[in-house]
Amino acid sequence: MNLDFLKPTSGKQASLGVLAVVLVSLAALPSWYEGYGITLLTEIMKFVILTVAWVMFSGPSGYMSLATAAFYGLGFYIAAVLSGEIPFLVIIIAAGVSGFVVALIVGALTLRLRGIYFCIFTFGLVLLIDQVVREVEQVLSGTRGRFVDTQPTEIVYLAMYGVCVLTILVAWLFKRSRHGLALMSIGQNEEAAAHGGVNVVRTKVLVFALSAVFMAMAGAVIATRRSYVDPGVAFSLNQTFLPVLMALFGGMHNLVGPVIGAVIFTFLRERLLTSFPEVFMLIFGAVLIAAILFLPNGIVGLIQQVWHKIREGKTGARSPA
Amino acid sequence: MVALRDIVIAGLLLGGIYALVAVGMSLQYGVARVLNVAHGEFIMVGAFITFWLFVNIKLSPLLSILITGPFMFIVGFVLHKTLFRRLMRASLSLDAFEGKSLLATFGLLYVVQNIAIMIWGSDVEGYSYMVTSITAAKIPVNRLVALAFVVFLAAALYVFLGRTHMGKAIRASAQDPTVAALMGVNIDNVLAICFGLGLAMAAIAGSLLSLVYQSITTGMGLMYTVYAMIVVVLGGLGSITGSLVGGLILGFVSAIVTHYKPSMIMIAFYAIFVLLLLVRPKGLMGK
Numbered sequence: 001m002n003l004d005f006l007k008p009t010s011g012k013q014a015s016l017g018v019l020a021v022v023l024v025s026l027a028a029l030p031s032w033y034e035g036y037g038i039t040l041l042t043e044i045m046k047f048v049i050l051t052v053a054w055v056m057f058s059g060p061s062g063y064m065s066l067a068t069a070a071f072y073g074l075g076f077y078i079a080a081v082l083s084g085e086i087p088f089l090v091i092i093i094a095a096g097v098s099g100f101v102v103a104l105i106v107g108a109l110t111l112r113l114r115g116i117y118f119c120i121f122t123f124g125l126v127l128l129i130d131q132v133v134r135e136v137e138q139v140l141s142g143t144r145g146r147f148v149d150t151q152p153t154e155i156v157y158l159a160m161y162g163v164c165v166l167t168i169l170v171a172w173l174f175k176r177s178r179h180g181l182a183l184m185s186i187g188q189n190e191e192a193a194a195h196g197g198v199n200v201v202r203t204k205v206l207v208f209a210l211s212a213v214f215m216a217m218a219g220a221v222i223a224t225r226r227s228y229v230d231p232g233v234a235f236s237l238n239q240t241f242l243p244v245l246m247a248l249f250g251g252m253h254n255l256v257g258p259v260i261g262a263v264i265f266t267f268l269r270e271r272l273l274t275s276f277p278e279v280f281m282l283i284f285g286a287v288l289i290a291a292i293l294f295l296p297n298g299i300v301g302l303i304q305q306v307w308h309k310i311r312e313g314k315t316g317a318r319s320p321a
Numbered sequence: 322m323v324a325l326r327d328i329v330i331a332g333l334l335l336g337g338i339y340a341l342v343a344v345g346m347s348l349q350y351g352v353a354r355v356l357n358v359a360h361g362e363f364i365m366v367g368a369f370i371t372f373w374l375f376v377n378i379k380l381s382p383l384l385s386i387l388i389t390g391p392f393m394f395i396v397g398f399v400l401h402k403t404l405f406r407r408l409m410r411a412s413l414s415l416d417a418f419e420g421k422s423l424l425a426t427f428g429l430l431y432v433v434q435n436i437a438i439m440i441w442g443s444d445v446e447g448y449s450y451m452v453t454s455i456t457a458a459k460i461p462v463n464r465l466v467a468l469a470f471v472v473f474l475a476a477a478l479y480v481f482l483g484r485t486h487m488g489k490a491i492r493a494s495a496q497d498p499t500v501a502a503l504m505g506v507n508i509d510n511v512l513a514i515c516f517g518l519g520l521a522m523a524a525i526a527g528s529l530l531s532l533v534y535q536s537i538t539t540g541m542g543l544m545y546t547v548y549a550m551i552v553v554v555l556g557g558l559g560s561i562t563g564s565l566v567g568g569l570i571l572g573f574v575s576a577i578v579t580h581y582k583p584s585m586i587m588i589a590f591y592a593i594f595v596l597l598l599l600v601r602p603k604g605l606m607g608k
Contacts, residue, residue, distance in 0.1 A: 062416070064420055064423070109595065109598070109599070110598065113598060113602055115416065115419075116350075116356060116419060116558065117554065117558075117598065117602060119356070119423070120356070120550045120551075120554055121594070121598065123358075123547070123550065124547050124550065124551065124591060124594065127543075127544075127547050127587055128587060128588065128591045131584070131587040131588055132588065134584070135584055135585070135588065138584070237543070241424070241427045244424060245424055245427070245428075248421075248424065278439065279435060279439070280435070281431040281432070281434060281435035281438075282431070282432055282435035282436065282439075284431055285428040285429065285430070285431025285432035285435065286428070286432060287428075288424070288425075288427065288428035288431065289404065289425050289428035289429065289432075292408065292421050292424055292425050292428065293404070293407060293408065293411070293425075296411055
């Protein structure tokens with residue numbers, strides 16, 4: 001996905017043209033191509049959504065949320081429960097709304113807490129909602145999982161594509177809005193932001209809830225690809241940690257980084273998962289640690305660094321002459 | 322009455338084990354500033370090494386503590402000296418280090434779990450050792466022995482932190498690493514020792530857990546990580562006494578809930594957690 005238009009480059013028109021071509025061809029892809037690529041792209045877009053939504057809140061505010069899997073799983077489960085009579089679009093919206101409401105409650109409870117407490121609370125939240133769902137399922141239906149009416153692959157792809165474009169668009173608009181700046185000022189110095197007239201708690205809670213909408217929607221879309229759903233699948237902690245690592249891997253200073261990070265990491269993960277299922281976690285874990293150690297500014301930061309070096313090298317070579 | 326007695330014994334035992342795990346996590350977070358998401362994985366490894374030694378060479382689980390503890394200490398020490406030390410140098414602020422080290426431990430979780438699955442598979446395993454009960458009271462011996470061990474370990478740790486030179490250095494580093502370093506504490510070593518001690522305690526807790534509950538799986542770690550986090554927050558982040566007390570409280574809660582409805586444990590813990598964060602976010606013994 002090309003997002004160069006986010007940077008103030010001189011060739012803005014050309015970039016916009018390229019972007020339009022990419023967007024249209026991605027949308028039209030299922031009409032002339034079918035196969036594994038569609039599934040892979042759906043998975044990639046899922047992680048782009050989760051990563052961009054995570055960065056929307058945690059990037060500027062500095063509050064590291066580990067609740068992504070909770071909202072994703074919630075959407076996943078809501079889609080599983082509602083599937084059948086109700087139109088797909090309504091299910092996705094319902095998932096988004098419920099993600100918003102739950103995040104609002106959780107945020108109001110916890111966003112007065114600082115740093116690491118928030119981290120721990122949101123981490124435990126995933127397991128809590130998982131347990132609650134299991135308990136409710138036990139009592140209501142006496143089963144562990146559910147059967148879902150699956151949607152055709154290309155419908156899932158298009159829905160994911162729609163949510164993905166929406167997420168990036170909202171994240172982009174949000175970043176430039178008043179609230180985006182307010183959230184950034186909270187991240188830099190919360191007291192100063194409060195003195196500057198920012199309603200600190202309200203801003204944090206609302207943005208947290210907004211980011212949860214997209215996470216829940218992504219969960220709802222992907223749920224319709226499976227015929228059977230249980231809480232273990234819905235609330236996997238991968239959905240919490242991978243977006244954070246993808247954001248870190250890509251770099252969080254702009255929106256391009258998280259998107260690139262999500263694309264590269266998901267692709268790598270799928271490849272490893274299919275080629276080396278036995279040692280997949282081992283390799284992937286080592287890659288994660290290496291990325292944290294050696295790419296402090298993400299891959300975009302690295303590219304910028306290298307670019308600077310090359311340019312400096314050029315000017316350095318010219319200056320003596 | 323029998324129910325009450327069982328709850329008290331289970332509560333003390335579970336409380337002791339949770340406290341052990343939580344003190345380990347507390348040393349790692351409170352001193353070394355690493356919130357270890359993989360903590361529970363090392364409990365799992367401790368449990369499986371104990372199981373493996375018992376099945377293959379008939380080594381008593383109580384003796385294998387002498388292997389799992391020191392082994393994990395070395396693993397933790399080396400991990401800190403290599404991975405976390407490097408991360409700390411590269412991080413601009415303590416907040417940045419906390420975030421990055423948390424993510425690095427997630428990578429560690431993947432690695433450790435994969436290695437464990439490669440060696441031991443993902444089935445439920447278990448062994449029986451000292452399951453006979455004392456005739457009059459019908460209490461399984463293994464529970465009593467494990468309980469005695471936990472009490473002994475807690476006392477030893479208390480003496481270590483309170484009385485020895487290294488213990489004082491650790492407490493000083495927890496309060497203020499910069500000043501502690503100025504006073505001649507070798508801060509690099511202290512942090513690595515704390516991280517190692519944390520892993521050692523997790524592994525010992527795992528050995529005891531495998532002795533008490535005869536069913537262990539390679540996926541068991543995560544639950545304990547979350548329990549430990551809740552205990553650590555309950556006691557106050559970084560407070561070792563707090564973790565001991567918090568562990569005991571949570572142990573009793575879990576013994577009571579397990580007696581009536583085992584599936585509600587997580588929900589009960591979380592209710593306590595939310596209440597605590599609303600009423601006293603610093604924790605019971607937090608400053």
